[in-house]
Amino acid sequence: xxxxxxxxxxxxxxxxxxxxxxxxxxxxxxxxxxxxxxxxxxxxxxxxxxxxxxxxxxxxxxxxxxxxxxxxxxxxxxxxxxxxxxxxxxxxxxxxxxxxxxxxxxxxxxxxxxxxxxxxxxxxxxxxxxxxxxxxxxxxxxxxxxxxxxxxxxxxxxxxxxxxxxxxxxxxxxxxxxxxxxxxxxxxxxxxxxxxxxxxxxxxxxxxxxxxxxxxxxxxxxxxxxxxxxxxxxxxxxxxxxxxxxxxxxxxxxxxxxxxxxxxxxxxxxxxxxxxxxxxxxxxxxxxxxxxxxxxxxxxxxxxxxxxxxxxxxxxxxxxxxxxxxxxxxxxxxxxxxxxxxxxxxxxxxxxxxxxxxxxxxxxxx
Amino acid sequence: xxxxxxxxxxxxxxxxxxxxxxxxxxxxxxxxxxxxxxxxxxxxxxxxxxxxxxxxxxxxxxxxxxxxxxxxxxxxxxxxxxxxxxxxxxxxxxxxxxxxxxxxxxxxxxxxxxxxxxxxxxxxxxxxxxxxxxxxxxxxxxxxxxxxxxxxxxxxxxxxxxxxxxxxxxxxxxxxxxxxxxxxxxxxxxxxxxxxxxxxxxxxxxxxxxxxxxxxxxxxxxxxxxxxxxxxxxxxxxxxxxxxxxxxxxxxxxxxxxxxxxxxxxxxxxxxxxxxxxxxxxxxxxxxxxxxxxxxxxxxxxxxxxxxxxxxxxxxxxxx
Numbered sequence: 001x002x003x004x005x006x007x008x009x010x011x012x013x014x015x016x017x018x019x020x021x022x023x024x025x026x027x028x029x030x031x032x033x034x035x036x037x038x039x040x041x042x043x044x045x046x047x048x049x050x051x052x053x054x055x056x057x058x059x060x061x062x063x064x065x066x067x068x069x070x071x072x073x074x075x076x077x078x079x080x081x082x083x084x085x086x087x088x089x090x091x092x093x094x095x096x097x098x099x100x101x102x103x104x105x106x107x108x109x110x111x112x113x114x115x116x117x118x119x120x121x122x123x124x125x126x127x128x129x130x131x132x133x134x135x136x137x138x139x140x141x142x143x144x145x146x147x148x149x150x151x152x153x154x155x156x157x158x159x160x161x162x163x164x165x166x167x168x169x170x171x172x173x174x175x176x177x178x179x180x181x182x183x184x185x186x187x188x189x190x191x192x193x194x195x196x197x198x199x200x201x202x203x204x205x206x207x208x209x210x211x212x213x214x215x216x217x218x219x220x221x222x223x224x225x226x227x228x229x230x231x232x233x234x235x236x237x238x239x240x241x242x243x244x245x246x247x248x249x250x251x252x253x254x255x256x257x258x259x260x261x262x263x264x265x266x267x268x269x270x271x272x273x274x275x276x277x278x279x280x281x282x283x284x285x286x287x288x289x290x291x292x293x294x295x296x297x298x299x300x301x302x303x304x305x306x307x308x309x310x311x312x313x314x315x316x317x318x319x320x321x322x323x324x325x326x327x328x329x330x331x332x333x334x335x336x337x338x339x340x341x342x343x344x345x346x347x348x349x350x351x352x353x354x355x356x357x358x359x360x361x362x363x364x365x366x
Numbered sequence: 367x368x369x370x371x372x373x374x375x376x377x378x379x380x381x382x383x384x385x386x387x388x389x390x391x392x393x394x395x396x397x398x399x400x401x402x403x404x405x406x407x408x409x410x411x412x413x414x415x416x417x418x419x420x421x422x423x424x425x426x427x428x429x430x431x432x433x434x435x436x437x438x439x440x441x442x443x444x445x446x447x448x449x450x451x452x453x454x455x456x457x458x459x460x461x462x463x464x465x466x467x468x469x470x471x472x473x474x475x476x477x478x479x480x481x482x483x484x485x486x487x488x489x490x491x492x493x494x495x496x497x498x499x500x501x502x503x504x505x506x507x508x509x510x511x512x513x514x515x516x517x518x519x520x521x522x523x524x525x526x527x528x529x530x531x532x533x534x535x536x537x538x539x540x541x542x543x544x545x546x547x548x549x550x551x552x553x554x555x556x557x558x559x560x561x562x563x564x565x566x567x568x569x570x571x572x573x574x575x576x577x578x579x580x581x582x583x584x585x586x587x588x589x590x591x592x593x594x595x596x597x598x599x600x601x602x603x604x605x606x607x608x609x610x611x612x613x614x615x616x617x618x619x620x621x622x623x624x625x626x627x628x629x630x631x632x633x634x635x636x637x638x639x640x641x642x643x644x645x646x647x648x649x650x651x652x653x654x655x656x657x658x659x660x661x662x663x664x665x666x667x668x669x670x671x672x673x674x675x676x677x678x679x680x681x682x683x684x685x686x
Contacts, residue, residue: 116465116467120469127433128465128466135426135453138426138429139427139429139430140430142427142429142431142434143433146431146435146436149434150434169453172423173423175418176418176427179417334463334464335463335505336527341602341603
């Protein structure tokens with residue numbers, strides 16, 4: 001079983017029927033890994049829905065739901081080693097979860113507590129949320145170039161969407177990675193929509209095919225098939241580690257939610273299209289296969305359900321219980337030291353904040 | 367100045383093996399101005415390397431390299447070609463320390479040969495310093511003399527924060543005697559009085575410092591003593607030196623090549639209003655490029671602040 005080689009049909013591993021055969025040996029995953037993939041997807045689904053609800057309740061400023069893209073994120077992040085880096089865009093809560101990033105700390109970006117959230121990117125080798133579309137691609141390439149200079153056999157994976165493939169940073173990043181043999185996985189979650197613009201209006205050539213022009217492999221994979229995503233990413237990582245060959249992976253998936261909670265997707269996504277993709281829900285599909293093959297029984301599924309519920313509840317209480325940062329932090333990390341012109345401004349802000357009430361104890365909801 | 371910059375890069379590469387030099391034509395060619403001449407031969411093509419022709423990627427990849435623990439010194443070939451990199455510089459390079467709550471700094475130096483007066487074609491004579499000075503999180507440096515260029519580039523490479531380093535092209539071939547790493551070296555963020563005078567302070571940076579000194583020389587022949595203050599660093603601006611000089615002279619003229627409106631001179635004037643208003647004997651004037659695109663080189667001498675225009679402004683503030 002291999003994910004390489006050009007193909008007009010996206011690579012799939014999961015059979016369409018729940019009793020079909022999967023070559024588990026070739027996949028190289030143990031039974032507990034197969035269950036772990038489900039657990040991670042289920043936690044992601046529940047956390048994502050909870051985050052959307054938190055936004056609706058005014059606890060987050062905005063949130064970009066990833067519902068429908070759980071397999072693409074979990075399968076790819078799971079295929080990496082702990083030492084590998086991930087440079088995400090802004091819709092990768094699922095990959096963050098796989099990396100063990102505390103989701104309350106991650107959601108501080110969307111609660112507008114702090115740009116970048118409050119976690120330490122280095123601890124999880126998971127970069128900060130990057131909003132300018134496609135801009136994080138270059139950071140992954142630079143990081144991978146730096147690792148290669150050090151002889152460090154790590155891989156940098158960067159997530160972006162179909163819309164980002166129109167940005168110059170994507171093309172420059174692909175070209176640099178090829179020229180410098182930077183061990184990068186360009187992971188495109190083609191969720192069919194860039195806000196309201198469909199992929200057909202974004203680009204004419206298939207996304208995965210663009211890799212050929214840069215001189216490295218491009219792979220198209222069924223993004224709603226977690227095992228196919230895992231396989232394609234693992235093979236891309238092996239190539240990158242071997243000799244710095246980059247890979248462009250196009251994971252064909254679908255954004256079942258709005259672009260963000262500020263968006264109304266019903267204005268442009270055809271209802272029948274949404275329904276057809278709901279029928280390919282990556283979580284439902286994988287669960288059916290796990291059940292059909294006997295890899296997961298009801299006890300396991302109930303356990304996961306219970307864990308997901310308490311996981312989301314804990315995330316909710318963590319988010320709701322958090323306060324804004326002190327006003328002083330606005331000035332603290334602009335430079336290593338606070339230069340004189342900024343110290344003046346800080347002192348003014350603190351004077352007004354003190355007059356308005358102690359910023360340390362003033363809460364968001366007050 | 368080219369040799370001083372080259373020596374600064376050489377010593378930084380030699381002292382810290384995490385320092386990298388990258389950009390367009392910086393390798394075999396040694397840069398179109400030869401600032402990186404011989405560095406690839408000496409330090410190898412892993413530490414001094416040519417990139418594909420893509421400025422946004424040069425900036426964005428430098429950020430990634432910095433996250434991986436390297437200290438990249440990137441060259442933008444010309445001022446007018448630096449704009450594709452602005453998104454990476456403004457959206458990420460300037461904000462990374464802040465976003466990471468101080469956990470991850472990006473010690474990148476972006477060298478930009480800037481400004482005019484060299485008879486060049488369109489896009490080769492621009493002064494974009496205000497764009498960078500307006501962006502929080504960037505230090506902005508613009509030396510005026512060879513030894514200062516050396517000192518400031520060394521300091522910029524050693525600095526933990528990203529530095530936009532403007533090299534005045536028309537001074538690239540200027541010469542100066544003195545010791546490198548000498549006792550006269552001033553850090554980033556300190557201005558320097560290059561000539562003392564009691565009648566009016568002329569404030570400049572980059573190539574306009576030499577022009578201001580020429581004006582001071584001419585003024586002295588007419589009995590007017592100008593103090594020339596070389597800012598050296600636009601961010602962080604040396605507020606104390608600025609106020610101290612103008613409090614002594616009571617008058618000031620600010621000179622730069624960039625256009626007038628929202629140019630860095632406006633910032634200097636506003637600072638003087640805040641910190642030296644009670645000492646001012648006359649309004650502070652600006653002598654700058656005009657609010658036009660940089661003109662064709664055959665008429666650029668009419669655009670650039672001249673000795674005559676500086677003296678005219680000096681006359682107006684001293685006769686106020």
